[in-house]
Amino acid sequence: MSELQIHCHDKDSTRVFYPQGFINAHTVHDFESSIQSAIEQGHFQILINCQSLSYINSSGLGVLMGVIEEIQENSGFLFLCNMNETVFHIFDTLGFTHLFQVFASEEEALSASRQPQNDEEPGDD
Amino acid sequence: MTETQTGEIQVIFPSQTQYIHMITTMANNAAVMAGFDRSVAGKVAIACDEAVTNVIRHAYKGNPNQQVRMKFTLDGEALVIEIFHTGTPLNKENIKLPDMDQYLQEKRRGGLGLLLITKFMDEVDYVVGSENCCLLKKYRNTDQKGA
Numbered sequence: 492m493s494e495l496q497i498h499c500h501d502k503d504s505t506r507v508f509y510p511q512g513f514i515n516a517h518t519v520h521d522f523e524s525s526i527q528s529a530i531e532q533g534h535f536q537i538l539i540n541c542q543s544l545s546y547i548n549s550s551g552l553g554v555l556m557g558v559i560e561e562i563q564e565n566s567g568f569l570f571l572c573n574m575n576e577t578v579f580h581i582f583d584t585l586g587f588t589h590l591f592q593v594f595a596s597e598e599e600a601l602s603a604s605r606q607p608q609n610d611e612e613p614g615d616d
Numbered sequence: 617m618t619e620t621q622t623g624e625i626q627v628i629f630p631s632q633t634q635y636i637h638m639i640t641t642m643a644n645n646a647a648v649m650a651g652f653d654r655s656v657a658g659k660v661a662i663a664c665d666e667a668v669t670n671v672i673r674h675a676y677k678g679n680p681n682q683q684v685r686m687k688f689t690l691d692g693e694a695l696v697i698e699i700f701h702t703g704t705p706l707n708k709e710n711i712k713l714p715d716m717d718q719y720l721q722e723k724r725r726g727g728l729g730l731l732l733i734t735k736f737m738d739e740v741d742y743v744v745g746s747e748n749c750c751l752l753k754k755y756r757n758t759d760q761k762g763a
Contacts, residue, residue: 516633517637549726556723
């Protein structure tokens, strides 16, 4: 099994990524290429479904930080869902849950994606 | 009745990122063996990932032909993980952990590895010597509070 596989599907107007494996210093370039490629194609509504993501380290978080500004400038969003405990702890510990909205399920995230986006910081819920 | 597991494992590997996942898995298993729950074991694994990544990227500046020596010690008190290298040492006096409010507001990038290590482990030290060492410690029997 390869260390990181990333599939994606477009659902409504959201590009949903399904990373499978782990994101660390060795695999982060594949992750960055996938996200960056979507943005270059004009996809600014992005959901990362973390169901099969075992962990992400600070290199992976750096990728998200590197694209969030451009996404927000283009009235888009970067949502995440289905995090396991380890991934959630990393986000929560660093306060990333204040910058990136995290949902329990893909359905919830897609439902939120259909709501009009605004410029407010996401809440703690 | 369960017996407290103690022991020591050492591993030497090339300074290449392809080995990091193996080390992360080993750290996770050592933490489970130490009696930590899966949640804490995951944090120990991430702390190791970040520490080893720092050695490869910063201490060895990406040179793949160096060696990293790692020692896992499980004693009655704690799980101790030591990461030895002969690259540029990290001067702990110069470590400045980011203020996350400011960091997120300014949408910065990078520099979070040391903070994650500090948050996820109970004790962290950087020792300079003939072999430099990053020392990570997670205490057993602390009810895993805030772990």
